[in-house]
Amino acid sequence: MALNRKTLTGSALFILALLFVAVLLVSNALLRGARVDLTQNRLYTLSEGTRNILTKLDEPVNLYLYYSDKATQNLPQLRAYYQRVRELLEEMAARSNGNLRLSVIDPLPFSEEEDAAAGYGLQAVPIDANGEKAFFGLAGTNSTKGQAIIPFFRPDKEAFLEYDIAKLVHDLNTTKKPAIGLLSSLPLAAGFDPATRQMREPWAVYQELSQLFEVRALNAAQLKSIDKDIDVLIVVQPKDLSDDAQYALDQFVLRGGHLMVFVDPSAELDDSGADPQNPQAAMMADKSSDLPKLFKAWGVDYARDKVVLDRARALQISGPDGAPVRHPGILGLTKADLSRDDVITANLETINVSSAGYFELAKESTAKLVPLIQSSTDSATTGADRLKFMPDPATLLNGFAPTGTPFVVAGRLEGKFKTAFPERKDEGHLAEAKEANAILLVADTDVLSDRLWAQSTNFMGQRLLTAFANNGDLFINAVDNLTGDTDLISIRGRATSQRPFTKVEELKRSADIAMRSQEQKLQGELSETERKLTELQSAKSQDQQMVLSPEQKAELDKFMKRKVEIRKELREVRRRLDADIESLGTRLKFYNILLIPILLVLGALGFAAWKRRAA
Structure with missing residues (x-):
């Protein structure tokens, strides 16, 4: 009886394994190219205009993305933007019914790839004080030897990234x-x-x-x-x-x-009315x-x-x-x-x-x-x-x-x-x-x-x-x-992948307002002190002009003391800002690193216990 039960269990596991493999093969065939965009601004969902342009492609268009991977190792912002550009190009290629062909090339110095990039008109831009240069551009060709390029992908133009690439493809497809x-x-x-x-x-x-x-x-x-x-x-x-x-x-x-x-x-x-000999003629x-x-x-x-x-x-x-x-x-x-x-x-x-x-x-x-x-x-x-x-x-x-x-x-x-x-x-x-x-x-x-x-x-x-x-x-x-x-x-004008910390920016704005208020207060007190010193100075005789009177010295000491206090208050505002930002970061780390995994583990254990009791 025990042997039969083991045999049945083994057979069931084998059948389940076969079903799992079959499901993977069927889903791979039926859902090939399927994607789900869960980003807030749907960054990876192509707009209708781009999809229309890709649908209208009646001949193959070759795209060559030149990116100096090794030269940009220490440029995290540029590397993150490269990932954004590449993923968008891959998404467009996947939606083009095979008519958009993407090649990613790392043009190493003194290589044939570097010569090809320069031949297309792409620009190697200096990235450090030593004169190191990097390529990050796109070249496109069609079957009639037409060419179009984006010389360099600038991160500050990310809002127009999809438009720029779609325009390049559109131009190559327009005879x-x-x-x-x-x-x-x-x-x-x-x-x-x-x-x-x-x-x-x-x-x-x-x-x-x-x-x-x-x-x-x-x-x-x-x-x-x-x-x-x-x-x-x-x-x-x-x-x-x-x-x-x-x-x-x-x-x-x-x-x-x-x-x-x-x-x-x-x-x-x-x-049209300009006359170099008569400047008044243009005005009239x-x-x-x-x-x-x-x-x-x-x-x-x-x-x-x-x-x-x-x-x-x-x-x-x-x-x-x-x-x-x-x-x-x-x-x-x-x-x-x-x-x-x-x-x-x-x-x-x-x-x-x-x-x-x-x-x-x-x-x-x-x-x-x-x-x-x-x-x-x-x-x-x-x-x-x-x-x-x-x-x-x-x-x-x-x-x-x-x-x-x-x-x-x-x-x-x-x-x-x-x-x-x-x-x-x-x-x-x-x-x-x-x-x-x-x-x-x-x-x-x-x-x-x-x-x-x-x-x-x-x-x-x-x-x-x-x-x-x-x-x-x-x-x-x-x-x-x-x-x-x-x-x-x-x-035109899509959202960018940059996700600023709005809460941090709000904290900074509040601190800036507080600091600006304190600084204006300090400036007002400084102006008032200068006015009093001037009044005291004007009341002195000619031979005492270069000597501080007791009243002037007391006024000046009072202001200097107040200046130190306001400076201390400004530092306290800045310290509280840093403490608030650090506290926010600590909470986020706790949520992401500990709390969410703990909740997932507890949920999995609870589900396993429920299944055990149900069996």
Whole structure:
């Protein structure tokens, strides 16, 4: 009987082992590639736009991640970010149906891999004082020998990591870039500056635009029609366009073309009236722009001589005396002023504008103006001429009377438009659009200038831009949207893997407030002591000026004693902060190292005891 029981037990264990192996094999086959993202911000879940781009891959794309593993042994932050980059690339490769092929390469010094990385254009960045360099970049190729790179993965750009990689893959899979027409009287592209007699850099928005699209510059003086293969037309600072040029824009919109217009009541970078021999000419020149016939036909009102002032969104600049002063005509529009319902502005945080105008729907207009960017309710308008010769920005608030309603600085004009030239009988003339269309209108051209949103630096011989506002994103988002490709828009600005200790930061802020209060108190007492010493000194005779009186000495001793006490109080505040942070760390270590494992062990023992009693 005992033998049979042992045999049955052994057979049962063998069968269970076979079932376990079978379950593993079946789950491995059925659940291959399955992943569960349990991170708070779903860092490893690809956004819909990225998945769409990967689904559209119709040919293999090879990605080569070059990372100097040995050289970065002592750089834990960079190594942690490398892990983040690699895991994201592996996730994208797993979701690409085999069309995205990832290779991870450690380019050792003087190796063929290092030569290959340099050949792609990747940058080896110095990482220590001894001149040690490291690679951390991505190169991509397609079947037609197309190449695209990310020269170096910067940890401070982690929020745009997924977008940057998706854009690289998107570019490699796009055989033909969309054609963008550009009609501008502002110097967006690189060229010769006659004022400085030097070559000027292109505006950052133009540089980004030319990387993503095929940009065709149009000549306003010769413009009579828009090529049919142009997907989007961008008009910047249109000044006194001829009827033929406006008619070309009119017919482009009526046939379904996508148009984006930037006008301005006072374009600060408009140098069309500049004369090196007469500096006053530039100051007096008209810097406004308008499309009067087209705006009227489209049912939109725009005042080319009015600027929006916003007391609540005024940015701080240097005043006439060098002291900081807020300029109600230079605005930092926040998330609350941007449309959350439109893909162009949904993920943006800050847009800076300067001497901006506004749009309104005309009476009896059949169109619809959907606001994208608005001023706050604490805003009003003023004449654009007031900003030309204004010595002090604060004077703009003289007589300021807010309307209580926001002004539309940028919007999407939607409708079924009619021609502004019903009298024209040109071949193929359209009197009315067959379908509804949308025109993007922006009442500021300075929004495109580098000075309002990006700081340029030279990084290893390459021009890098550090954005402090989302103006560039606004522009590219708009063009992406008008070309019909919204995949890249949806993946801009993801959360980062950095998880700051919010409780520790809160403790530090509290301590800083306490220390600042004590320091201000000390400074106040110091000022009061200096005042008393000065009064005592002025009461002394000429021959006693260099000798401290008993009253002065007593006052000085009193202050020095109080200074030591306040310094002691400051050290106590800092000591309590360190003690609080250390106590928090100790509790976290106890929870993670002891409490959780103990609870798991007790739970396992309790479950085993329950099973034993049940048997």
